Amino acid sequence: MSPASALLDVRDLVVRYGSFVAVDHVSFDLAAGETLALVGPSGCGKSSTAAAVLQLHRPDGGEVWFDGRELTALDERALRPLRPAMQPVFQDPYGSLSPRCRIRDAVAEPLRVQGRWDRMAGPARVAELLDLVGLDPAYGDRRPHELSGGQCQRAGIARALAGDPRLLVLDEPVSALDPSLRAGVLNLLADLQERLGLGYLFICHDMAVVRHFSDRVVEMRDGRIVDER
Amino acid sequence: MHPADPLLSVRDLRIAIGPVDAVRGLSFDVRDGEVLAIVGESGAGKSLTARALLGMLPRGATAAGSARLRGETELVGARRQVYAGLWGRRIALVPQDALSALSPVHAVGDQLAAAVRSVRRVSRKEARARAVAALEQVGIADAGRRARAYPHEFSGGMRQRAVIAMAMINEPELVVADEPTTALDPGTQRHVLELLARRREETGASLVLVTHDLAAVEEHADRMLVMYAGRAVESGPVDEVFARPRAPYTAGLLASLPPDLSPALPSAEPLPGRARGGPVAGRRLPSIAGAPPTLAELLPGCAFAPRCPLARRAEPAEPAEPAEPAEPAELADDDRCRTELPEPQRLGDGEREVACHRWSELPDRPAELFLENV
The missing domain is CATH 3.40.50.300 (P-loop containing nucleotide triphosphate hydrolases)
Structure with missing residues (x-):
């Protein structure tokens, strides 16, 4: 697939930590509206790949094309305006939100950071985002410890959606949730993908969830892709 | 001894x-x-x-x-x-x-x-x-x-x-x-x-x-x-519980697993909107609404009632449809999920126990009860 048509195109990605090669010439692509799962044992390089895709850790080799732009060729300044379009959702819903911050401030923060906060329209936008993830906007006044794990994870997703992303990197988004809450969050992610055409890079070790939720699966081991299906 | x-x-x-x-x-x-x-x-x-x-x-x-x-x-x-x-x-x-x-x-x-x-x-x-x-x-x-x-x-x-x-x-x-x-x-x-x-x-x-x-x-x-929430809702041999859960909570939990996980699940048969590999909408899993209760704030009655499709279904009808005024006895009966703690009762040969007022109302394919929740 050419970089122009794929939402994300990763070519020969290399990530090193000192002399250790964590990601060894990994290539894959992802279309809008598609879910690509990255699977493999702990330490296989999937989270390093995800961090390099998001340019949270600048890769040591290879190219990352996102929405037709080569991220690996851009400096931090040029990357900044692109960052809202690719957002992570982390495993630990409590750990990914500041415990002291009210939910509505946590969701509003990306807008503020991007200089897109509008004092008149902002609160309504936050309420809309909370509603979008199935949270009663009244929960905006609460702090993370006053929410269940599932509600907290929904707030984390609302925060990721604040910058109108095109790509979400979902790093074990339901693994830390109670079993009775997992299906609800997976359903929400499926809904959002359908409504917003999001591309998902989905890191998960539960193969039953992966098979159910993903269009394609890339399996990694020791930093390399060992299987694609 | x-x-x-x-x-x-x-x-x-x-x-x-x-x-x-x-x-x-x-x-x-x-x-x-x-x-x-x-x-x-x-x-x-x-x-x-x-x-x-x-x-x-x-x-x-x-x-x-x-x-x-x-x-x-x-x-x-x-x-x-x-x-x-x-x-x-x-x-x-x-x-x-x-x-x-x-x-x-x-x-x-x-x-x-x-x-x-x-x-x-x-x-x-x-x-x-x-x-x-x-x-x-x-x-x-x-x-x-x-x-x-x-x-x-x-x-x-x-x-x-x-x-x-x-x-x-x-x-x-x-x-x-x-x-x-x-x-x-x-x-x-x-x-x-x-x-x-x-x-x-x-x-x-x-x-x-x-x-x-x-x-x-x-x-x-x-x-x-x-x-x-601190009580047993169901117990029994694993294969029997997986094949036929009797408590709505167990049924919802099993139904909300991705279909591959357990071929023993009754919901392994395709359910409406559950076929794999189709459009994204087909990925919706049955799920239990709401969240586990806070133990410090438990209401009387069954702790699962606020999330339970059987208890919700039995909620007294809104006054919008006052066609038949419910019998007082019936109302009391309908309300028991919210007023009365269900005690474990033995089923059949006693290998299975369930603590639910409405276990007998659970349909053969209980996954369908949990399809509406997103």
């Missing part, structure tokens, strides 16, 4: 943490040589139950009720000396976090040898040999050399194997494993569970497996006890 007495008999166990009732009247048996899984989510009370059996409740928690080992030894409220005589010999714990179970300043083999000598009068050399043998039995290669290593020199999986070796080394009758694999990575989880099951079989011990991993339950347990 009667030979007919089950290995462990728990009756009306209640555990309070300060003013909060965390376990609210729990009864179950553990039979000889069986694996009983206690399943539930955080706050269900499963770990507290396990801890109470071992006399290891956290500070501030108090237990009432009864838990008898072979009909004679009362565990609830037992003094520390009583437990000191039981730990390792008759009951042992496999904890979630192996690092906290092992001393960081002693070699692993020395800790195992000390466990042997705490129970048996054997020479240091003999204890040492048993420790190495125990490490071999849990599949640690080059056990003689590894026995001299310290816990931090072991991988997470090896540490958990060492902890299993320690729990089993004096051949206890009952092993309580409290989420034994939660801290491990998924591949290792499988191996450690298989090891635990194998060692249980080899020693003939009974195993109480506390977990929220239903795949592990299906693979390794004989019977299961499903807990919700």
